[in-house]
Amino acid sequence: MNDKKTIITYGTYDMLHKGHMRLLERAKALGDYLIVGVTDENYDRSRGKLNVIESTKKRVKAIEALDFVDKVIVEKHKNQKAEDMVKYDVDIFAIGDDWVGAFDYLNEYTHVEYLARTEGISSTKLRKENFDTIKMGIVGLGRDTQDFIDESKFVTSIKVNRIYSDDFLKVKAFTKDNELIKYGHDNYDEFLDTNIQAVYIDTALKEHYLLIKKALEAGKHVLCENPLALGKKELKELLGLAKREKKILLSAVKTAFLPAFNQLLKELDNGVIGDIKEVRATRTSLYKEKRYSDNFIQQGATNILSSYPSLLVNKVLGKSKNITFFDQVENGYDINNLIITKHKKGTLGISNVAVGMKSEGDAVISGTKGYVYIPAPWWLTKTFEVRFEDTHRTMKFNYEFEGSGLRYMIAEFGSLIQRGKRQSKMLSPSDMVGINRVLLEYNESRNSKNKSKNKKEEK
Numbered sequence: 001m002n003d004k005k006t007i008i009t010y011g012t013y014d015m016l017h018k019g020h021m022r023l024l025e026r027a028k029a030l031g032d033y034l035i036v037g038v039t040d041e042n043y044d045r046s047r048g049k050l051n052v053i054e055s056t057k058k059r060v061k062a063i064e065a066l067d068f069v070d071k072v073i074v075e076k077h078k079n080q081k082a083e084d085m086v087k088y089d090v091d092i093f094a095i096g097d098d099w100v101g102a103f104d105y106l107n108e109y110t111h112v113e114y115l116a117r118t119e120g121i122s123s124t125k126l127r128k129e130n131f132d133t134i135k136m137g138i139v140g141l142g143r144d145t146q147d148f149i150d151e152s153k154f155v156t157s158i159k160v161n162r163i164y165s166d167d168f169l170k171v172k173a174f175t176k177d178n179e180l181i182k183y184g185h186d187n188y189d190e191f192l193d194t195n196i197q198a199v200y201i202d203t204a205l206k207e208h209y210l211l212i213k214k215a216l217e218a219g220k221h222v223l224c225e226n227p228l229a230l231g232k233k234e235l236k237e238l239l240g241l242a243k244r245e246k247k248i249l250l251s252a253v254k255t256a257f258l259p260a261f262n263q264l265l266k267e268l269d270n271g272v273i274g275d276i277k278e279v280r281a282t283r284t285s286l287y288k289e290k291r292y293s294d295n296f297i298q299q300g301a302t303n304i305l306s307s308y309p310s311l312l313v314n315k316v317l318g319k320s321k322n323i324t325f326f327d328q329v330e331n332g333y334d335i336n337n338l339i340i341t342k343h344k345k346g347t348l349g350i351s352n353v354a355v356g357m358k359s360e361g362d363a364v365i366s367g368t369k370g371y372v373y374i375p376a377p378w379w380l381t382k383t384f385e386v387r388f389e390d391t392h393r394t395m396k397f398n399y400e401f402e403g404s405g406l407r408y409m410i411a412e413f414g415s416l417i418q419r420g421k422r423q424s425k426m427l428s429p430s431d432m433v434g435i436n437r438v439l440l441e442y443n444e445s446r447n448s449k450n451k452s453k454n455k456k457e458e459k
């Protein structure tokens with residue numbers, strides 16, 4: 001019989017400190033073999049830990065380097081602890097007493113021991129001491145402005161305190177009783193001249209290009225609603241400018257930063273459904289709420305919405321080689337567009353976007369072994385299922401989140417600035433070019449169609 005006593009403990013261990021070390025040493029002293037579960041970044045983000053500085057890889061390495069730790073595993077979801085107790089035949093589960101009571105349910109599998117937490121030290125405190133809070137301003141009073149402000153409250157790396165809009169009265173009304181936004185500007189140069197380090201842009205799409213350009217030239221990092229520009233040349237210019245200025249330019253496609261979405265990409269990468277052959281995604285909206293002005297919808301379904309399906313298609317299948325549009329135009333703008341793209345090895349992307357009409361907003365990714373189903377609204381990814389011909393094998397993934405989902409994107413933006421990084425792995429500059437290719441080509445084809453129509457009419 002094996003009388004070796006196995007201990008297990010879990011944690012994030014961000015910026016590994018004395019408090020963590022003392023906990024781990026005491027856990028080891030309870031037995032012979034210590035297993036440490038380091039939380040995966042997607043799991044951390046889904047349980048509300050948005051402000052972790054170090055990557056999973058870095059945190060795992062730091063724990064592996066401790067000679068008294070015998071095994072390091074990665075904790076990926078809420079139910080894993082119970083599974084691990086059985087899998088590793090654990091004798092004691094040890095954890096700091098800030099969690100008293102929370103893990104009593106594990107007594108069914110093992111013995112749970114809460115150890116005293118070390119006072120006066122924490123990762124939160126170290127982050128505050130080591131990194132300055134980033135001051136940020138908002139440009140425009142668009143449809144996501146209030147959401148952005150509400151969600152920024154959950155991100156400790158960022159403080160939003162200023163707003164600019166060319167509409168003086170609106171700015172005045174907005175800042176009047178606002179709890180966070182104390183300063184209002186109706187002059188963009190003056191706004192950029194303040195001590196803000198970064199801006200979030202949420203205006204009419206056609207204004208993005210100039211506003212981004214000026215902000216980058218003024219040395220600000222930029223997070224902007226997609227599309228960043230409405231022409232290929234302009235997008236390239238902006239990405240080039242950000243690179244030269246050594247600033248972050250990030251599209252605010254919030255789906256790209258959601259924990260479930262990133263977990264989905266990992267599962268696909270691991271080959272869970274075999275070789276992927278096709279990605280299908282639909283996004284439609286009526287835009288009936290008051291916050292949408294009459295001319296909002298006239299920007300067209302492709303301009304407003306195609307970045308979402310394009311994100312999924314491009315993240316899974318890579319760059320598109322060939323794009324075909326089947327659009328439905330009414331009153332001079334596209335209300336509906338079925339966009340078919342070809343990718344490497346002949347794989348297919350099928351995106352459907354529409355405004356002013358409603359359809360099922362789900363997504364299906366098909367592979368040689370099975371498929372992934374993401375229920376509507378798939379772009380606010382919380383759950384997905386991996387399904388096979390044998391229905392008993394269905395795997396369900398669940399990463400619920402609260403609020404509108406913007407906090408994950410804001411946290412990534414703040415974390416990039418704090419770490420001195422200029423590109424996000426979740427949404428790289430080449431991802432941004434990829435997801436914008438569809439709408440930029442569509443605009444070009446519409447412009448040239450309009451030009452030849454006008455010429456005909458002149459003749």
Ligand code: C2G
Pocket residue numbers: 010011012013014019020023039075094095096097098099116117118119120121122123
């Ligand atoms: N800890 C401590 N003293 C501190 C700070 C942390 O004893 N001053 C302990 C915590 O109680 C925990 C471990 O160190 O047992 C790791 O702490 P965190 O990195 O903050 O991770 P946490 O969010 O507590 O992980 O599955 C994850 C676990 O449930 C909890």
